[in-house]
Amino acid sequence: MRIIILRLFTCIALLCASLSSAMAVEKTTPDVIQKAARQFLDRFTEDARAKGQTVTYTLGTLDSRIRLAPCPSGPDISFSSDPMRSTQPTLEVQCNDKRPWRLFLSATVSIQGDGLIAARTLTRGARVTADMIEAKPIVLNDVRRGPITDPQTLIGMEVRRSVNAGTVFTADIVTEPDAVTRGDHVIIVARSGPVEVESRGKALANAHVGEQVMVENLHSSRTLRATVTGPGRVEVLM
Incomplete structure (x- = not known):
């Protein structure tokens, strides 16, 4: 009888150990x-x-x-x-x-990778050209506001403020240049559905693509509010 009880306890202990082991395996550690x-x-x-x-x-x-x-x-x-x-x-x-x-x-x-830095001191309003840019190995994710790494997205941009040589180019340093400037002659496209008529005008303020700007129609002398669609071009919906 004692042997049977001992074997029973042994089986229970082994079963508990097995269950405990299975549960341990199932847990995410x-x-x-x-x-x-x-x-x-x-x-x-x-x-x-x-x-x-x-x-x-x-x-x-x-x-x-x-x-x-x-x-x-x-x-x-x-x-x-x-x-x-x-x-x-x-x-x-x-x-x-x-x-x-x-x-x-x-x-x-x-x-770590190549960042783009100013090859020389740049003044506010300067248009970025290829000779103003140098590539330099930097820790990219240690640059506040994130560095610009593609030269093609940088060339042609306008410098917002003066920067020293060696400054890493970030999005807050440059901006899209004005597509029209106050006093520029522009093409005014008057659109109504599929029909459009072009006339010449003059911009009365600076504006980027997508912004609205007041223009003067040089033919009628009327002042219109138009949307800039590209360099030297604005659109008026009729």
Whole structure:
């Protein structure tokens, strides 16, 4: 009888250990989360390398006692903010299975690549040309407001304020130049459905494409409110 009871207790103990082990396997642990986060950042690194950029990163730590509901499909990882705007973006980790959960994981990410800098001192109002630009390796996501990396989007832009040589070009430094300037002769397009009539006019103020501007029709001397559609061209809806 004693042997039977002993065997029964042994079986119960083994069963409990087996169940405990199975439950432990089912739980989502910090190791599982960090492995998924590293895989996500490795893919991000590969994508950046294809653009000629170099990424280095360090993951933050999680409380080793964390045990979350199982996530059979695997955790979904994403940046909670634009990694190009900060060297310390946060990763959002979530599970969308039957027992959903979400947490945030800190990280330090450095994205190195060519930024565009001013080759010399530029004065306010200058139009950017190719010889005013130099490429220089920088930490792209350590530049406030985000650097401009495509020379073609920079050439032809107007400098908002004076900048020193070596300044990294960012979106707040340049602006689209005026498409029409006060006193310029412009083409006024009067449109009504498929019908349009062109006449000559004079701009009475400066304006960018898409902005409204007052123009004088040189034929009728009437003053009209028109929308700038391109350099030297405005449109009036009839």
